[in-house]
Amino acid sequence: MRGFGRQCRGQGRIFVTLVRHTERQLLALGQPIHALGQRAQQLLAQADDINEAQREGLAMQLTAALGAHGHIRQQSGRLTQGKKLRHCKLVNAYDLTIAPILKGKSNCPAQFGRKPGIISEPATGFIFANHVPAGNPSDLSYVLPLLDKVQSAIDRVRSPKQLQVHSVAGDLGINDTALRQALHARGILTIGIPKTVAPINPTPTTEEILDILNKAGSSCQRTPDQVQLACTAGYSRPVVESHIASLLSRGAGQVRYKGLQGAVVQQGMTVMAHNGATLMRIRQQHLSKRAQKFRRLLGLRHRNVTQINDPKN
């Protein structure tokens, strides 16, 4: 367990003998915990001076504590015997949902923490939803929950204009046949998800556009213009790194709140703060030329805040 985290980054040594010695002492100290826990459960069931709700709450906490201790004890026992641990090992005694992250850093041991996912608009960087799962699942598992959250936001829109998700772009991590079929079934183009490391062609020919529409199937009712924009969005997918950098500058790179719920709240609040700054930039027209052109092609109106066209008073 000492191999994880910032303390061991770089050329630091891992003191295996010290770790094993410490683990043995801890296991010896914690030997009677199981018996004590069972005794405590019996006494709790017999206690008369607390009400039923308190008893249930205490019993639940006690069961959770005993379960966590059993998990730690099992893992520590394997460590002291010099056996290799399985992939999803416990790295924090107080939060079993934290897992090693096998991405992001190439010159140091694996970090442990969480892997939030975001779904954003490539032109301006507005983040429609985020997803903070327990553990470290594959990137594939993020796409559909994120799209469901975007759909719930679309359902709240009161304007008569029909809003839909036309295409989704991503990296090679979400390149999966089953996912593509699920997205096509929802009427979403997947041209923005690459199949190789080669960049996506931003200006496909008419034949290529027809080919893309045919591959998407009959349920995908998209126009050639939308395919063209999807290719452009897929080509400029790396711009999502700037959205992530904006979140990291607001402290999203380090989870400071406790537990999975704390991580969800911290990431959510960071995303909302980022979105506020993004909307401010849009209103002030502080956008790149590419973003302005993309917005024009999407038919998003230009709000000139310095000009009063129709004063109401």
Added chain:
Amino acid sequence: MRLVRYLQHWLSGIGPRLQVADFVPDSHPIRQWADTFPWAALVAAIEHRFAQRCPKRSLCGRAPIPLRVLLALELLKHEVGASDEDMCHRLRTDFAVMYACGLREYQAPRSQAHFVLPETLSEFRGRIDEALMDELMAIQAAAAMDEGLVSPAHLVVDTFPAEQGSQRVTDATTLYKAQKKPLNSSTASPGDAAARPPS
């Protein structure tokens, strides 16, 4: 005015009330940032969810701190990269933060150190669950789409690592604490216990 009435136990200073908006120019970044949020819808969603999860059993007691203030402080905290303590201090002294929190008038005694305690902000955060967080983000996105500022037509998905930075508990720390505890209990004499003030 409803907000001011809730805060009247803090805003009880003497002299004329200061208009917060007069002190924050239109071009101030925090003012412009705060004006992008659909506050009414966000606060209504939080009120609804809190009423479901933590129903109020009694009407007695002091009126609670407005959710608008707590939500704005929490969002501002992530926008400016400050701590809970810093944000609560700035609410007392910074007119731009007061504007973002929806306070329109200001009148407070000098002896009052805080309008909101950091512990209150922490409690507010602890009541927010994943469903409510998703709802708040959906409300913000829907408001932006309603205004025609953003479109969900073409989207990009990606993930990024966020390491756990709060509490690094190592085995050595746990062993140190476990060894220290029986040592302290054995060295403490009955006389020392009697000399301690009652808790």
